[in-house]
Amino acid sequence: MDLSLNDLRHLVQTHPTIDNHAHNILSRAEVTNYAVYPLEHTTSECVGASLSSVRKTLPHHRAVSQLSRLLECDPTWDAVTAARGKRVQEDYESYVKLCLQGTEILLLDDLLLDDGIEPYTWHDQFIPAKTKRIVRIETIAARLLQNYFTQQPEQRAKLVDNSQGSAACLLQQELSGFKKDFLEEIRKCVHDPDVVGFKSVICYRTGLNVDPDILGKIDAVASSFLRIITKGGSFRIEDKNFNDWLLLTTLGLLTETNRETGISLPVQFHTGYGDSDISLIHSNPAYLQPTIEAYPDVDFVLLHSSYPYTREAGYLATVYHNVWLDLGVVFPMVSRNAQESILRDAFDITPTSKLLWSTDGHSHPESFLLANTQFRAMLEKILVDYVENDDLTLPLAIEAAADILYNNSNKLYSLNLPPISIAKNSEKTSELSPSMTKYELNRPFHHPVLDQLLQNNSDSFVWIQVIDYTATLRLRMMHMSNFLELVKKERRLGLSMGTITMLQNDTLTDAGTATGQYYLVPDIASLRPNIGIESSNSLSVMTFWQDNAGNEIEGCPRSTLRRIVNKCETELGLNLKFGFEIEIVFVKAVVNPANNETEEVPVTTNHAWSSMTTDTIQVVPVLEEIVLKLKQVGIHIEQFHAESCPGQFEFVLPPERPLVAVDTLIQARQIITNIARQHGIRATLYPRPWPNAAGTASHAHFSITPTNREDAFLAGIMRHLVSVLAFSLPQEVSYARVAQGVWAGGEWVTWGTENREAPIRKVSSGHWELKSLDGLANPYLAMSALVAAGYLGVAENLELTHKDCHDDAALMTPAQRKELGITTPLAKTLDQSLQALQADMPLQRILGTRFVKNYCCLKEAESKFLASMPERVRRQWLIERY
Structure with a gap:
């Protein structure tokens, strides 16, 4: 069968998807209750006062433009919300079906919200295959605690009032009883045909830096357990020792189940980007490496592209057989340029057989549509780029697209859905994808100022700057074409080591040496046009100092x-x-x-x-x-x-x-x-x-x-x-x-x-x-x-x-x-x-x-x-x- 790039484009735009991580859609009664469920959440995790700035972001503006075409209204927020409200009232079910078009099956984490949402089975009417569940372990634990201590408040009172002596023994007994009940609930889920995986939000609660030895620290776990009980309320699981213990206890059970029965259910982990509850530092999936190594019989799914730690996640998915990288949430939460950068980062070293697609759609049906539309457009652009640059053959690119959209999740979650045949189509159907020029396909990096200059073919100059120990700003100037070579690492810019400890009058001090050199590495994030210099078409950029091997130079001001x-x-x-x-x-x-x-x-x-x-x-x-x-x-x-x-x-x-x-x-x-x-x-x-x-x-x-x-x-x-x-x-x-x-x-x-x-x-x-x-x-x-x-x-x-x-x-x-x-x-x-x-x-x-x-x-x-x-x-x- 003769294939063309149009066949690749057609497949990316039309192949059914397995949405491996999403959440329930709101009921008709609640979907326009914007005071409780802001529509802005389709493009942002912001809450509270910060939500007011969402409408000034690129993801929001892009969503308005795309939704206005769907709703056939003016591209303004007011027009979109008005037209949407009318569609919801007229025929909500048809509107939801339109937003889920192209989705073969949904794997729903249905424990995100209790109120206002439709049950997971309600979603079956909009998609070909029966909806499956992803069970959130922290919610299971919290419900067990709440149910138990609501029914037996005297037990909680005893533990709260007396944390020493006989009460300490009672605490150990309660923890042991909880563990038994919790594991029983997890076992029930393992054997529930509607459950295909678990999820942990430990990243939100206490971070991914899990203590690998926590199972042996029973006193610390008991104290942590007591703190959660003492707090009461919803018994939210957010005390580190107990969170770590809960996760490793679950992983231990899943390991045992896999070895005894052959049943293997993956565990999804929120990683990277989230709302203000999260510690962004401790959301780096690299923290999970010891846990991944300790539980080789459990599959780990790193959700949400692990943004901004996509490369770290890609590394883990490459070197560990039991790690998979999900590409969700950044569509439509970040700008188009950022989406391209993130997806390219995912492709850097990650096998295409380890990449999964999800929308992370939640509450509003538009979140599913926007994510699918934007992801398909970006996947098409990048795969076409790889084919045109001989990084992939056309058949391999087509295979990669089908794997990411469908096959990988079908295999990982043991869904047993029938394979989708890849038919030839000679017509280009990706009308939602951006028009692509040779320049757009071949540019190696993205920065708004630099992109604009390149597109305009400007003969610009770049000032490559350092600020030395005397606070003197020193620089080298070069034409943009030479600067691009520097950025692509096709050339290097070296300076004498003596310039680091030179006086303002260029005198070498006793601290300096005329032997050797260091290299200036431009930081594209600092690139800005020079302003206020007559007849100069130039930019300035700050640098890091590196040695010949590419290592940080001790004393580089920015590196320090x-x-x-x-x-x-x-x-x-x-x-x-x-x-x-x-x-x-x-x-x-x-x-x-x-x-x-x-x-x-x-x-x-x-x-x-x-x-x-x-x-x-x-x-x-x-x-x-x-x-x-x-x-x-x-x-x-x-x-x-x-x-x-x-x-x-x-x-x-x-x-x-x-x-x-x-x-x-x-x-x-x-x-x-x-x-x-x-x-x-x-x-x-x-x-x-x-x-x-x-x-x-x-x-x-x-x-x-x-x-x-x-x-x-x-x-x-x-x-x-x-x-x-x-x-x-x-x-x-x-x-x-x-x-x-x-x-x-x-x-x-x-x-x-x-x-x-x-x-x-x-x-x-x-x-x-x-x-x-x-x-x-x-x-x-x-x-x-x-x-x-x-x-x-x-x-x-x-x-x-x-x-x-x-x-x-x-x-x-x-x-x-x-x-x-x-x-x-x-x-x-x-x-x-x-x-x-x-x-x-x-x-x-x-x-x-x-x-x-x-x-x-x-x-x-x-x-x-x-x-x-x-x-x-x-x-x-x-x-x-x-």
Whole structure:
């Protein structure tokens, strides 16, 4: 049989699907009850206040467009909901059948909701094969507990009131009785012909980092069991020891059943993306690896594409015979570009025989239709791409499509459905798929700015940037065609090792070497157009530093920050965000008639904090232009205003993930400087440009979630803060701001709620501001040191001995400071902070001891170099560079 690409397209668009993971559809009475079941949930997991922003997302806009065609209405949300409501009232069953078109069978996790949904058997009328069930083990356990203790409340009272002595023995008996009842329920499900698998939501409850030894820790399990009983209510299973025990107990029973009877029922696991209940860090399926190895007779299904951990899941499905990767939920929950990227990640190494399709459809029938429509379109695009590029032959691509859509699930869940014959069809039927050009099929990566430039065939240039230890921004420029080769790893960009520890005047310090080189690896996520440079069609991108073998270079500022943030997330379960305040002093050059020399003066002298004077109002057009230009490249300024120092203004950036936040800070400063220059003025970060006025900082907000370990995190910062100053106040002139009464952080190691005379101002629970940071610092390194200090506090479980300081510690008596635990003054010179860093071995070990040694050596050389200049010359020299 002669096959063509049209046959592949036709098969992808028409082959029946086995939806291996979905949930029940709402009843007619509830499907338009949007207050309880928001229709926005078809494209988002958001709940509560965050739901209001869903309508501004690409997935939502795409869904509106597709649903408007289905409902034959205008492509607006109001029109879609109105037309939908009419269809539901006229003939709900026909509408549901339309939304489920192409689905051969549904495997439903029917324990997600109790109320408002139709039973799983109701769905049979819309599909050819009888609906099957996936049983959620945590719900079974919770119902057992609720039923038992509702009927026998006196037993719960005994356990709650007495957790010692004879009650401890009673607790063990209750746990043993529960285990017996739970296993009996699981056995019933195993032998129920309507049940084809189980599901665990342990990822939502306590994370995938299951304790492999929990079955032997019966006392810990009993204590965990008691906590759940004590809480009462719905007896939600969300205490780690008990959750882990429940899962491994189930896996043990399934192993035993498989070996004794040959019956094998897979266990599905929520992994990756979810709503705000989830710990995204502990949703990485890599945490399941020890469990997967320990239970080789149980099949593990990693649900929801494991996004954003698709590659990790693909690896597990590749190296373990009992792991399968489900491709659901991201259709239609993320944008089209993201869907393509995720699906390509799944194809990277995963055998096509281990990939499964599901919609994760739930509540609203449209969630099934949108998922199927978008998945078929993307599967068609990628498989056609692979055929055209000789990655797959046409017969193999057709086989892969049929396996993913149908055959793999049919085999895994032992559904015994008849195979679907693959017939030739010479006509292209994929009208819902996007039109495809040669460019779209061959592009190796996706980034909105870069894609647009490529599509327009622009002769663009890219600035490949590094920020060194002196906070000097250095770069190489290349044409877009050469940059693409760099991104594709068809070429490398190497720099001399000596440039890492070089002074601003390009002098090599004793810490450096002229031998060897390191390589710049661009981070596409940081790519942004340059703004404010006349006649320049260019972009800038930040980089990581790697050695010849592709390993991280110790002391790479961006790698250091990323590594330490990852340590907080993976080891401590702490998620961080940063937000920066950009303080800039605008100056202009004037000729001093007294000596006929050019000097810098502030653009405004009639100036005060947050005021609008006759001077300030003349600068407003420049300020507004800056904010609008930043918005053009995706940098959104939350607010801006005049600061205290003459010519000084502040631009407030929103909170972001740490690496993104610092990248944005650097790029925003560049754009501000460029636009100011177009207006004939200079923007400077110099810490104290006018001796009798307030200084210029770069205040950094930082926050952790969850906040239950905030005291230990803050205790670590208090212990190591003087060492951190070596990075956050990195030049001698920086210490002109370590003074009393100038709202710059004061002179003592302390913290205080809304206290601007403390180096660490507490804003709210888990949210602080670092005030001892200025624009001469390399912000990647300064924030790395700060987070490393917090990490040490949590890792060592430090007690917070510093009490909340509400006043200026410099004005307190020694006794008052002692009462608040304030014992250490801040460094007043760079030498003092460097000495503290050199003695701080715990902080050095996290940052990298060799890096810290090189950094201190460079800073000492830089200090001598700057000290050799006359003060006026040094001031002008720094203003011109920072």
